[in-house]
Structure formats: structure tokens, C-alpha cells
Amino acid sequence: MMEYRLNLNAKDLKEDEPVKADINGKVFSVFLHAGKIHVLDGICTHEGGPLYDGSIDRNELICPWHSGAYDVDTGKASENTPWVTDITAYPTKIDGATGEISIEI
Numbered sequence: 001m002m003e004y005r006l007n008l009n010a011k012d013l014k015e016d017e018p019v020k021a022d023i024n025g026k027v028f029s030v031f032l033h034a035g036k037i038h039v040l041d042g043i044c045t046h047e048g049g050p051l052y053d054g055s056i057d058r059n060e061l062i063c064p065w066h067s068g069a070y071d072v073d074t075g076k077a078s079e080n081t082p083w084v085t086d087i088t089a090y091p092t093k094i095d096g097a098t099g100e101i102s103i104e105i
């Protein structure tokens, strides 16, 4: 596992509004939910929809293309949307002073 710093700041995130981050060309969906920052894979497992443009419904990240649903904490695909498979939810660290977000990959 390596630790990487994301190119966005925790202080700029708004509750339940995913944004895009990338590290060396790999794309992530980053969002604040219930006061906690979540970093998940940014590309949907179905047809490659942009999960960083998705929405949050209760405890799920919803793909904007065909509504595939993923658990915000684990990345597990919902049984209700069997056309998607699990994605990764990354361990996340926030620097309380600067708002820098780091993840382990």
C-alpha cells in the first residue's frame, strides 16, 4: 500500500456532492457524506459511467448513467442493481489543519 495525496481539499467538499479526483490517471469519486469523507473508484463497473458525477441516496453512491448503486462505506454493489459489481472504497486520511486528503492504494 502506498499513500497518495489527492488534488482537492476537504474544505471544498459539500455534503452529498461527489467530485472528481485523479492520481496518475486513475480516477476517483470523492464526497462528504454524514460528515465523513469517502473516496471510491470513479468509473462504474457497468459501462464506465462517471461515478464522480453520481449522486448519493441514503448510504449509496448512484451511477448517473443507469443508476447502479454502491455502498458508500465499502464500495459493495447493491443487490438491487445486479448489473454493477463491487468497487474499491479507499482508506482515507484528512489533515484537520490543511484539509489535505490522502488515500492508501
Ligand code: FES
Binding pocket: 044, 045, 046, 047, 048, 049, 063, 064, 065, 066, 067, 068, 084
Ligand atoms: S454505467 Fe453505471 S450503471 Fe451503467
